[in-house]
Amino acid sequence: MQLDQIRTEISDTDQQLLALLAKRRQLALAVANAKLAQNKPIRDQKREQELLISLIEHGKTLNIDAQYVTRLYHVIIEDSVLQQQAKIQGQLNNLDRDIVRVAFLGGQGSYSYWAAQKYFTRRAEQLIELGCDSFHDIVHSVETGHADYAVLPIENTSSGSINEVYDLLQHTRLSIVGELTHPIAHCLLGLEDTDLSKIRQVCAHPQVIAQCSQFLQGLANVKVEYCDSTSDAFSRVKQLQDPSVVAIGGEAGGDLYGLQVLTRELANQKDNVSRFIVVARKPVQVAKAIPAKTTFIMYTGQQPGALVDALLVLKQHGISMAKLESRPINGNPWEEMFYVDVFANLNDYAMTRALEELNKITRFIKVLGCYASEDIEPTQVIA
Ligand SMILES: O=C(O)C(=O)C[C@]1(C(=O)O)C=C[C@@H](O)C=C1
Incomplete structure (x- = not known):
């Protein structure tokens, strides 16, 4: 077969794959409605495991290795779960x-x-x-x-x-x-004729600068220019048309401004x-079928053990914490507001009780919201 012919077949195959993925999505959305009617959670890890095991087995007969099947499967399942969650949330809260x-x-x-x-x-x-x-x-x-x-x-x-x-x-x-x-994924982006050794100025958002601090420390005699956003950094480089000025940002974003990737993987951590x-303006409710997170802020006062007592309330109600952060309270030096993310639905009995008790022992408490958790753990296959 000629190159062109083979490519046409590849393009046809890709189109068929896409059509099948679209069909799979529709089926997953139909499953979401069936599950709602039967009061079942969206995620069914057992079903996912069975599917993945059978796909790995089938993949072997087609010479497709298990790792490839697993990678594809994670992407497909994540999409499936997020599509279902979005649909159910939309229906419940009239967000369509x-x-x-x-x-x-x-x-x-x-x-x-x-x-x-x-x-x-x-x-x-x-x-x-x-x-x-x-x-x-x-x-x-x-x-x-x-x-x-x-x-x-x-x-x-x-x-x-x-x-x-x-x-x-x-x-x-x-x-x-x-x-x-x-x-x-931070990249260094510049004009087409940029010579890496002649860079004089790097434009980036302060958060990006913090995330790439180790890379930036390694650049001698380069001025770091703070920008309002990554897109602001891109447009400065584009406007200046000076090959010694570069930006840090994502490849797809830089592409919109006609910038070329000069170096990749600039972040201090690989998994950035x-x-x-x-x-x-309006809070939402999270369907029972979906894992939820609730975020609240509280001011416990500064008496000894105040934070421990508050966290014990969560423990007593079997509520797991996803994150705890503290920030200064404006006008009250050395006093802290705590931000708490928990894996719980605001309408759960345990969460309602915990908030009632926290209300009694804290000086201030406010729920910032309850929302669907979009942290989709990949399917685990038990070997
Ligand atoms: O079969 C289901 O229960 C689905 O919701 C579909 C599906 C899938 O896309 O295959 C998605 C999420 C579940 O965790 C299991 C499987």
Whole structure:
């Protein structure tokens, strides 16, 4: 066969694969409704294990190795579970809207832009993108009704918590209605004729600079320019048309600005992932069929053992904590507000009781939201 002929067949095969994946998605959505009717949880790890084992076996007869099958399967199952969750949440909260207005940091190509695309592609026909210059403006645009949702980065595996976002959550009446994680693969990006040895200036967002600190320390005589967002860094490089000026950001984002990848994997940690939260004016309920997280803030006071006592309440009700963070309270030096993420639905009996008890022993407590957990653990195959 000629090269062109073979390629045509490959393209045809890929189209068939896509059509089959689309069909599988539709079947998964039908399963979601059947499960709701039968009061069953969305995730069924036993079914996943059986499927994966049988696929691995079948793969062997087709000369497809187990690792390849497993990798593909993880992607397919993650999509299946997230599609089902989004559909059920949409139905429960009457969220099925054609057009949503979403505020996020930066413009097209910023990491927050991709996170917003990823989250809402399962939830809306059309996105109106409202890029903002600061976290404050993002929150404000939802508070004032200019946007329906905001997507905000809250933590990163390399640079840790994003304090500015935590502080904004303390003072807003918005609720957390969703979360997602997004891999952050930092690259050095520049104009086509950039010579790595002649770089003079690197443009990046402060969070990105923190996540790539080790790489940046290794660059001698290079000025680091702080930018409002990753997309701001891209547009500066594009506008300046100076090959000695480069940006740090994601490859897909840089591509939108015609920038070339010069080096990859700049983050201090290999697994560089950011967690984003989605906030809105109205809280949502999470269906029982879906694993939920609840986030609340509390001020315990400074008496000895106050935090331990509060955490013991969670323990006594069998509630696991996903994260504990503390932030200073404005105007009260050395006093701390605690932010607690727990694996629990706000409507669970245990969670209701725990909050009642916490209410009695803390000086201040406020629920920031209850939302579907999008942490989809890969299917475990028991050897
Ligand atoms: O069969 C089901 O119960 C489904 O929900 C479908 C499916 C899948 O996509 O294969 C997805 C999630 C479950 O954990 C198990 C399997």
